Amino acid sequence: MNARVKRVLEYNKMKEQLKEHAASSLGRKKIEELEPHTDLQTAKKEQQRTYEGTKVLRLKGQVPLGGIQSIHAHVKRAQIGGMLNAGELMEIADTIYAGRRLKSFVESMIEEEIELPLLLELVENIVPLTDLERAVKQCIDDHGEVMDAASSALRSIRQQIRSSESQVRSKLEQLTRSSDQQKKLSDSIVTIRNDRYVIPVKQEYRSSFGGIVHDQSASGATLFIEPQAVVNINNKLREARVKERQEIERILQELSSHVQEHTEELIENSVYLGELDFLFCKAYYAKDMKAVQPRLNEEGRLDFKQARHPLLSEEEVVPIDVELGTSFSSLVITGPNTGGKTVTLKTAGLLTLMAQSGLFLPVDEDSEAAVFTDVFADIGDEQSIEQNLSTFSSHMTNIVDILKKVNHRSLVLFDEIGAGTDPTEGAALAVSILDYVYQTGAKLVATTHYSELKGYAYNREGVMNASVEFNVDTLSPTYRLLIGVPGRSNAFAISRRLGLDESIIHAAEAEINAENRQVENMITSLEEKRRQAEEEMKEAKQIRAEAEALHQELDKSMQELDNQKSALLKEAEEKAEVEVKKARSKAEEIIGDLRELQKEGHRVKEHQLIDAKKRMEDAVPELTKRQKQIKKQAKKDQSFKPGDEVRVLSFGQKGQILEKANNKEYQVQVGIMKVNVKAEDMEKVKAEPVKQPTRPVTSVSRNTNVKPELDLRGMRYEDAMRQVEKYLDDAVLAGYPQVHIIHGKGTGALRKGVKELLKKHPSVNQTRDGGMNEGGLGNTVVQLK
Template sequence: MQAKVLRVLEYEKMKEQLYEHVASSLGRAKIKSLVPSVDINEIKQWQQETYEGAKVIRLKGQAPLGGIFDISASVKRAQIGASLNASELLEVQSTTFGARRLKKFIEDLLENEVDIPHLESIVEQIVPLTDLEREITQCIGDHGEVLDSASSELRGIRQQIRSLEAGVRSKLESITRSSNSQKMLSDAIVTIRNDRFVVPVKQEYRGAFGGIIHDQSSSGATLFIEPEAVVTMNNQLREAKVREIKEIERILYVLTSRVAEYVEELLGNIEALSQLDFIFTKARYSERVKAVQPKLNDEGYLSLTKARHPLIPIDEVVPIDVDLGKTFSSLIITGPNTGGKTVTLKTIGLLTLMAQSGLHVPAEEGSEMAVFKTVFADIGDEQSIEQSLSTFSSHMVNIVEILKKLDHESLVLFDELGAGTDPTEGAALAIAILDDVYRRGARVVATTHYSELKGYAYNREGAMNASVEFNVETLRPTYRLLIGVPGRSNAFAISRRLGLDEHVIELAKSQINSETNQVEQMIASLEESKKSSDAEWEEAVTLRKEAEQLRNDLVKRLEGLEKEKEAILEEAEQKAEEAVRKAKREAEQVIEELRKLQKESHEIKDHKLIEAKKRLEEATPTLKAKKKQEKVKKAYRKELKPGDEVKVLSFGQKGHIVEKISEQEYQVQVGIMKMKVSADDIQAIDQPKKVETKSFATVRGNDFHVKPELDLRGERFEEAMLKVEKYLDDALLAGYHSVSIIHGKGTGALRKGVKELLKRHPHVKNARDANMNEGGLGNTVVDFK
């Protein structure tokens, strides 16, 4: 890409925003060298890396990139034998630690099954250098000082230095505290000159102390003298400090040699860290501008939904929708100045460059970007005083260069094409340039004032008109891009709003031919139609989203009900199995008791024991609910017809028959959903009533299945009362003289309601609380008349 195009499309300004999110000089260097790629596979990889970085930030908030430095120069100096200072070694240690920490961070995400394959391949290149890191940490402090722990020799030297310093200070302080010496001193303090301990002595007493004069005050009244009594100790101190410096130099050289042993690993780590810093920088920038990963193609097709220019504040920018490259390859944007045409051009161009740089674009999900081999732009006033070129001439110089280089893999952006010269000639020239660009297969977006180009887009295949909406009421552009609608000047409407007399406006209108008026009226009609269709489209999209949400909620609810049903059935089966196991245990206990009786008395024979056990096994409860349900389904399947209320068994939901598709399939509506349901999965809700016969004996037969007790526990009050009334009738028909109604103790409301109902029943002779071994107050025994 040409440097001039990057500048015109404000690519460098966008990179300045990237710098705000970089963590180290490594990432900054990557940003500085960033340019758009033209290799679609490379761009897809970059885009995926940014996506993975954004995923990590979304999950963890940030990545640990602190303490990382560009140590490549230090490492290369160590490689050639130079000695690194303590600060450089500290940067090596900090970067080594940062690399190990970042590697662990990514590996923890991978262990949690976060899918980030590109980041995984990068951190695999990082080699933890724990030994080197530990050695430097042991020798160099957090502020770049060499620690006593670096070597036993250094520790001994520094202990000697501290001892000598204490001795010198003690000797000099005794001098300063002496009453004889205080009158000779300018101040009773111990200070340092030329790295030696001295005392400030008045000029007139210079010979009283002997020793060495190291300095004097600016007035000359005070001399800084090293007394003869401490000269020897100061010499010893100076020698110890020289040995300290040499030992420190030796330690730094040894550490530098250790760094030189890991040159390849360190340089590899630096490269991996620079890539990771750059990826997370792009990801944080993506989060800032609310960008998304675009789809990519190499077919010249561009589709942006609610695209925003990243350099305009997000609360001020107006999103635009743009399509280019499928049904048309030339987009002609017409309309007045300050309408936002240039911003639209720059948005298209900059987002293209961002996408080809591996950056996400500030637009809605589903936006698609084309990968262009070249991007050309002629935008803004390029007038050059030095070259004595007019605005028109300067634009033409750029256009000539563009026409020499463009091809079918180019994106071309023209701002105010043909402007700066005679309108008629300028319009003709603009049309000729657009025809040439179209014929060569490039994608072009052009802005213009010329009304002739409105007709151009209508008359040329592959060209489309567009305009930026203008609000006549506020006299301000809305910056909304209207595809398919050419712009109009709005000069008369604006003049009217600003107070120009109506007769002047009418006089002006009379100067325009009828064809121009018809075009303006047609454009106005198109704008209204566009607004109406956009509003209807947005409403349709909203309704569709609401319907999808409603459907999803219903599906989730149905799934929840199905799970709840399965849980209830599973619980019921478990209870039934427990009942079976309990019955078998009781049977075994009975058999055991019988065997004991047999041992005590020989009257009970083995065949009687076998018969007793068989009778007990036959009494074991069995589950036949599903078979009964299946019988009901088969019995009433053929009677279903449209409008019948049914229950879809697999969903556990009620609905009604819409139509019968075949003998084995029906269309059923459940709520807002219509579905095809197998006949085996349907149960009629209105079941046929049992056929009653006048034969009391038949009703009381073995098939009637009325139990001698009714269990109401867990039932609601109203439903319980209905069940009691029905049960009393069934029990009477079955011929029972006495039954039990189990209602539990609870709050006592159910017990009280049962008692009241039994008092009113005409066939109840007596109702009493059961004995303690029968359930006590939780059970009521009913005797019939």
Template sequence: MKKQLIEHVSSSLGRKKVEELVPMINIEEIQHAQNATHEGTKVLRLKGQAPLGGIRDINASVKRAQIGGMLNEMELLDVSSTIYGGRRFKKFIEDMLEDEVELPILAELVATITPLTDVEREIKMCIDDHGHMLDSASPTLRTIRSQIKSHEASIRSKLESIIRSSSSQKMLSDSIITIRNDRYVIPVKQEYRSNFGGLIHDQSASGATLFIEPQAVVSINNQLREVRVKEKQEIEKILLELSEKVALVSDELLQNVITLTEIDFIFAKALYSKVLKASQPKLNDIGYMNMKKARHPLIGHDEVVPIDVELGKTYSSIVITGPNTGGKTVTLKTTGLLTLMMQSGLHIPVDEGSEMAVFKSIFADIGDEQSIEQNLSTFSSHMTNIIDILDKVDHESLVLFDELGAGTDPTEGAALAIAILDDVYQRGARIVATTHYSELKAYAYNRPGAINASVEFDVETLSPTYRLLIGVPGRSNAFAISKRLGLSSDIIDKAKAQISTETNKVENMISSLESSQKAAEKEIEEAAKIREEAEHLRKDLVEKFASFEREKEKIIEEADKKAYETVQTAKEEAEFIIEELRELQKEARVVKEHQLIDAKKRLEEAAPKLKDKKKKTAATNTIGKELLPGDEVKVLSFGQKGHIVEKVSDKEFQVQIGIMKMKVAITDLQLLDRPKQIEKKPMATVRGTTNHHVKPELDLRGERFEDAMQRTEKYLDDALLAGYNSVSIIHGKGTGALRKGVLQLLKNHPHVKSSKMAAMNEGGLGNTIVEFK
């Protein structure tokens, strides 16, 4: 597991942290570590990655700088890189916090990172990315390197003139300039060594070529060497100055390293969680474990079979029985490994909603520990381990026994296994044990705190399915497997005859339990599917109803707004008319002031008031009268709006909410609004049987004159037949031609008693009220 986790670290610091990882036993510490891993997975989910590059283990370098040591270029470059890595990650998390992402643990960690931008900048100004000191590190260094280049150019110029000389070329092994002992030389044939003078610095393996520094460049080479010594001294001076600056911030740097180590470890755990498709379990310290669809982390996703394991509530011991190679040991190891992972702060490969117990001790006796050197048998090896476990186990322990009692006489081994299980159970520990002894199948039936389990085996394919069946003991399946492989039925029948009646009953009972459990699991799965579909349907209906309500409110608000704007326009026009009337009053003294005030008041009353949905106060159940069909109400128990369809009784009404109709008690209703057509009496009174297809008003606005006159004549006849005493003809103001035409037609109509202009709040000049004889 650690090998897999190490693959996800970003630095040697994180690697070291993983190598030192051990499970914790304090539930608060474990919960904190689990929450930290969760924050890491949240960052990866939202951002895809975390910028952790550039972090180095600079502990040794910083501590050497503290005691006055000089750091070299690469060490200083590592310091600069680590400062940059910490500063960049700090900014990354702070940006997420500004976006209101909840990361309390990471926020606390990055708060301890000191940017140290000045030190980082000074190092980068002196040393390039490859660890070479830059000329710009100091003015002195720039001057020195300028001198070096000048001397090197002078030396090369003199040597090139020598090797290009026709007289010298026959004396050279090759026409090149090379370096030996930090001095420029040329390759000269052995026999011409005295022709150039100067110094011999090296010779070829055969001795035929000598590398000679000609006398002409000895002096300049000496000067170059002196300047290079000065360069080295200046570089050491710069390195020492930078090392002193590192020493001044050594405490901050060491704290940064501690913080970045923890951050690297957190994101290694988060990346590992992502690979395993793991989740954060709920923790407890009462010994209760409920792993849903648990998967062994070291088995591939395509091969692993998820298992459900619950332990510590109704039973504290699980005894897994059945044949070998059936997957019992994998179940045992999955339980132990996931517990250790959880207590190490790692997420575990289980489904959401799983719960894990924190144990102070986890004991395991797994595998064959036979040792020839120790002269121990398989049984002896197991018993030595078990004796050590029994000396330490208590109520805060998880104990894993693999093939308990194996390696000795079956009868004695089974008896010993039962005694060991009883002893550990009485100490309050949680137990998962595997065995192939059939005697232990009865163990769980006789112990209230224990339960049988088995790993399912497919007789048809002669292979285990690795599905864990809790509550069902394992079967040997020997007869079924033998028959499947072709063993004679006679031999199988004779073998069955050797088995006792009680054993056969147990096997039949186990077979029945397996069938019943499979049927129950299938029904549970189908029920869960139906429940999920019903939940989706319910959510869909709730969303659609809420959308309908929002759309309805929007339409009503738009209608109110439009009506308000229309009335405001009418009021402005009326104000203009009133102003004209005042002018007439001044001239002719015809219109009285109180009439003008009264007209304006009626106009203001005609303006509809927009409802403030948010500030609307609760209405009483009635407005001085009983609830009527059409009233808009609120059903208090549901918090939904609707309208009354009809009265069922004095204490109950039928209410429609959206597409639903229901009966609701009057005490559960709150009146919100009453439409005006319910509140006011109609303008027209009915003398006979009313024809509801004829309205009490005719709207001619927008009609051509001839068409309007024809419609008016027909409407008057229809209104008379409908039994109306009076009607309204809306012709608008316009040019006044349509109004004059209507008045002329009414004047000549035999059944019209009178006609008059409507009140200002009913349309004024644009509406004519007609009364019939």
């Protein structure tokens, strides 16, 4: 893409926003290299990568990207035999760890059966160099310092250094604390000059200490002297530090050689980590903008629903709908200046570049973007004093260059086409340029305030008018894009609102020819009809919403009413069944009495017994017709199968289904009999849940006179033992699950006796010593059975 186009469409500013989400310099470098893709499949693949990144963020919330460093230069130096310092080696180890952690993170999601094919393809190429990472971290700490544990020789040298430093400081501190020597010192401190320990001595006492002068103060009154007494120790210390430096260099060289062995893997890891950082950077950016994935095509179709310019804040931006490439391939936006035409143009252009770069767009769902081979733009005032170019000349220079390169797979954006010259000539030229671009098959969006171009779309097939809405009442643009409605200048209306004399306005209107007035009137009529249609649509939507709400409320009320009716019927049925059971029980009792009388010799015939039972059954209260219907329906809805426990209603006996005899009857085992019973004459018997044996609980009213603790401190041994036994019995009767026996620490005899008694007592479950807040060893906590 042309660098000028990316600049005027603010593509680079968008990339700066994108960089804010990068976790490493590798990711930022990938963003700097980002370019719109002109191949549909490549753009789709990048969009899919972004989708997988957003999927991870949606499921996991965040991604472990910390620790990724730019190690390419370090690895290259190690590759040619150079020695890396401790910090550089630590950056390599951190990057290895970051790659290993990120690889594990993605693979764990794959194990959860989350589909991330493109992410998996990237992480599979990361080589987990755990041996190199471990080798570095065993020698270098988190602050980039070589540790004592790096080698036994280094540990020994550093022990020698610490010992020598201690000796030097000890001797020098003896001098600074000596009352005889303090008057000879400028200050009672030990300091360092030229890596050697020294003391500050007054000039006049230089000869009192001997040794070496390493420095003096600015005034010359103080000399920093290394006394003769510590010269030899300082020499040893210096030799040890030289050995330390040599040993550290040996260790670093050894680690650098280890890095040299894995240069290819490290460089490849760095590349893939940069790709992953860039991928998740795009995902975080999409999440931040509440952006969505657009559908992509290469036919030049744009359909941005509720599009928002990514560089404008949510408070400022007004979403717009932009459509192009379906029923029309050219869109001409007319209207006054400061109405938002240029923002609309930039929004369409920038979102197209973003979509081709694999980025999600700040639009609503089901939006569509096209992949173009070129995006051309002539936006803004490009006049150059140095090149002696006017505004018109600057625009035409750019347009000439565009017309040389445009083709059927181009998107062309013209802002204020034909401006900067005579309006009549400019409008005519603009029409010719728009026709030329249309004939190439390119997709075009152009803005203009020339009234001559308002009728352009009406005379050209495949061209559509549009305008940016302007509120005359508030004298401000609404920034809404109205496709199909040409814009009008509103100059007279604005002047009238601002108080310009009406005679002046009438005189100006008279200057406009009839054709222009007709066009303006037509546009005004269109706008009024559109506004009226929108208001009616809004009112219709409100009425529909109220109707739907009322319908839902009625449905809810009907459902509640049916539930109430069902509940009342069920209650009535249950009451009736209770009465039935009572009546049958009474009947059985009466018949039983009659049989007893018969056995005792009273003459009661069997048919009389049956007749009595029949009459008593007839006396049982019947269900209402509605209840019967409900019960019949319930029976109908029941399904039976062999093995089901059922109640035969006509017998009033329980039985078990053996098999299905025919379509209407089942064979049922009732006692010792097998009978055929119809489905409507049976009901299922609910299996009673098996009751689990429960531990019997004895309810004991708690004796409020028994406290949950017994204090034995100060008692004699025998009295204390009696008190414990009596207290345990009272506590059990009071229902306490746990009590405290306070015996104190003392000699331990009372504590031991209590422990022995509790161990044998039948009501004691277990014991323990009191905790820190329970008196410790002076208290025994008793769990009762």
